Amino acid sequence: MKANVVIVEDDPLVAAHVGRGVEAHVGLSLVATTGTLAGARALIDRNVDLFILDLGLPDGSGIELIEEIRARAGLEPKILVLSVLGDQDTVLAAVLAGADGYLLKDIDSLDIGQQAADALTGGAPLSPSIAAYVLRHLRRQREDAKPDDADPPLSPREIELLQLLARGYSNRQAAAELEISPHTIGDHVKSIYRKLRVSNRGEAMVRAFRSGLLRL
Amino acid sequence: MKANVVIVEDDPLVAAHVGRGVEAHVGLSLVATTGTLAGARALIDRNVDLFILDLGLPDGSGIELIEEIRARAGLEPKILVLSVLGDQDTVLAAVLAGADGYLLKDIDSLDIGQQAADALTGGAPLSPSIAAYVLRHLRRQREDAKPDDADPPLSPREIELLQLLARGYSNRQAAAELEISPHTIGDHVKSIYRKLRVSNRGEAMVRAFRSGLLRL
DNA sequence: GCGACCACCCCGTAAACGGGGGATTGAAAT
DNA sequence: ATTTCAATCCCCCGTTTACGGGGTGGTCGC
Structure with missing residues (x-):
């Protein structure tokens, strides 16, 4: 054939x-x-x-x-x-x-x-x-998908917070959820931004995805 | 040689x-x-x-x-x-x-x-x-990256803006980039939030990823 | 005409952002 | 053993930005 x-x-x-x-x-x-x-x-x-x-x-x-x-x-x-x-x-x-x-x-x-x-x-x-x-x-x-878990890894607390932020939590809401002060949330957020080298929530989420910190 | x-x-x-x-x-x-x-x-x-x-x-x-x-x-x-x-x-x-x-x-x-x-x-x-x-x-x-939303489709302009937001642009910066008024950026952002059913930047990025609007 | 998309404007409240300060713990390095 | 460091926690400040509501007008396609 x-x-x-x-x-x-x-x-x-x-x-x-x-x-x-x-x-x-x-x-x-x-x-x-x-x-x-x-x-x-x-x-x-x-x-x-x-x-x-x-x-x-x-x-x-x-x-x-x-x-x-x-x-x-x-x-x-x-x-x-x-x-x-x-x-x-x-x-x-x-x-x-x-x-x-x-x-x-x-x-x-x-x-x-x-x-x-x-x-x-x-x-x-x-x-x-x-x-x-x-x-x-x-x-x-x-x-593109790899290059940055080697930067500075986020601490467990920061990852925990990151996942709340990914669900749209405000600093205040996250504070309530984690039962800590909103000021502390602010500090953790700053820390996350510094480690991911970003300066706002949206960019932080994007980097978190591309770093594999958040899953699809 | x-x-x-x-x-x-x-x-x-x-x-x-x-x-x-x-x-x-x-x-x-x-x-x-x-x-x-x-x-x-x-x-x-x-x-x-x-x-x-x-x-x-x-x-x-x-x-x-x-x-x-x-x-x-x-x-x-x-x-x-x-x-x-x-x-x-x-x-x-x-x-x-x-x-x-x-x-x-x-x-x-x-x-x-x-x-x-x-x-x-x-x-x-x-x-x-x-x-x-x-x-x-x-x-x-x-x-793998394709299967997507069909929820409410974003307009071309909104997608364009979304990509800027993913890169950490503020409303004002996006306005400069797209050469339109910051107020209009705000309006588009509102529109995006409404369509994605979110209420802030971080959550918008997350939904955009999960919907396939943004790629890894 | 109606509904979209796009563009522009104003308002007020709320939140985020980016500095500063300090405290404690525990691990790691000197 | 002392120090240094990262992580966790707390607080205050001021400025900027985002958010959500309102309204207006234009274009285009159905």
């Missing part, structure tokens, strides 16, 4: 080249080629195993198409992006929308058939420069 | 094979080969541009080495992992530790030189099956 492949590409030369690559590969069957978003939409519900698509189409962005394909329940065709657009925003948008692979047109597409086969078997062919964006993005998220 | 490459690989056959790949590439200069973590550590502070390393070493995991290299300030050598270990945990650990690329040993390493060159120029060579893990992980984070 050969995999059904659809090519979405407005440049006839590129489309033809990719088409040859697909047909040269055993296991792949080129069932259609279209140059527009509209044409591709008409094919979504057909029995397609793999879309190889360009992002810059005359009637819109291929990213829309990715979203539409992924919105279909039940269908899980693979999507391999083949684009000249290598900027970080475009790449991330495509990947987050659900692309299974992202290849730049500047690579030697001699083995486009192999790349397509990789995609079909659960792999994610990425051009190295594309992969660099993705990895960078991954690591950035990691570092 | 050729790039200095160090190979960290305990299997002599693989090391030799990779070494040939490196030497066959103009622009790459193989300066050392070692089969142990200890041997690699001695090379960290040398002038190395690229490490090609195996993860399964006799005296520990290559991931430790990645962390040690990345902990060095000033040095920014590229790190290309070449491993038989293709499980998701290992891959993510290596990538998050700071690997610039990850290749499985089952690929045809004929073009190891090319992959190395890609890594040196800022690319991230990933085997397709490896890339699939990375993309899946990326998207999962996205979906």
Whole structure:
């Protein structure tokens, strides 16, 4: 059983080249080629195993198409992006929308058939420069969420108070809850602000979340 | 000026094979080969541009080495992992530790030189099956952060303001930033509080996080 | 026309903020 | 053994800000 492949590409030369690559590969069957978003939409519900698509189409962005394909329940065709657009925003948008692979047109597409086969078997062919964006993005998220429990840790009392503040308690209310003086609450709050390096309640909450002191 | 490459690989056959790949590439200069973590550590502070390393070493995991290299300030050598270990945990650990690329040993390493060159120029060579893990992980984070409120949606202006408040802006500062009257800021803030059903800044931030209006 | 969103204004009360002062305890460092 | 330090607690001060209520007017889309 050969995999059904659809090519979405407005440049006839590129489309033809990719088409040859697909047909040269055993296991792949080129069932259609279209140059527009509209044409591709008409094919979504057909029995397609793999879309190889360009992002810059005359009637819109291929990213829309990715979203539409992924919105279909039940269908899980693979999507391999083949684009000249290598900027970080475009790449991330495509990947987050659900692309299974992202290849730049500047690579030697001699083995486009192999790349397509990789995609079909659960792999994610990425051009190295594309992969660099993705990895960078991954690591950035990691570092954003980490860097500050090492600053100055809050004392147990301060954490206790912080959780009350997160629930909207005023200093006075927190004082009643903890059965201490409102002045002392004020002191603890000052202390929290100093340790978190903020100067008001809102920012303190934000930092508390980002530090993992408060949970979602 | 050729790039200095160090190979960290305990299997002599693989090391030799990779070494040939490196030497066959103009622009790459193989300066050392070692089969142990200890041997690699001695090379960290040398002038190395690229490490090609195996993860399964006799005296520990290559991931430790990645962390040690990345902990060095000033040095920014590229790190290309070449491993038989293709499980998701290992891959993510290596990538998050700071690997610039990850290749499985089952690929045809004929073009190891090319992959190395890609890594040196800022690319991230990933085997397709490896890339699939990375993309899946990326998207999962996205979906975890998504499921949201539908309570009362904030207007664009209110969201804009909310983000300023999250950064600790006072009403007056936000007014300056958005170039509108402080009174109007107050009005928008009231509106936000009403929609989020809170009555102060701190609680508003908390609800914004829990609603997905603000991201970690 | 009605309801949103956005913008602006005034008011008063209440709260937060940012300094200062001091006390006690217990652990850690010298 | 003395000191130093963090944590907890208490208090006062003044200034700034937030909060919650009121009202006005404009634009836009349905």
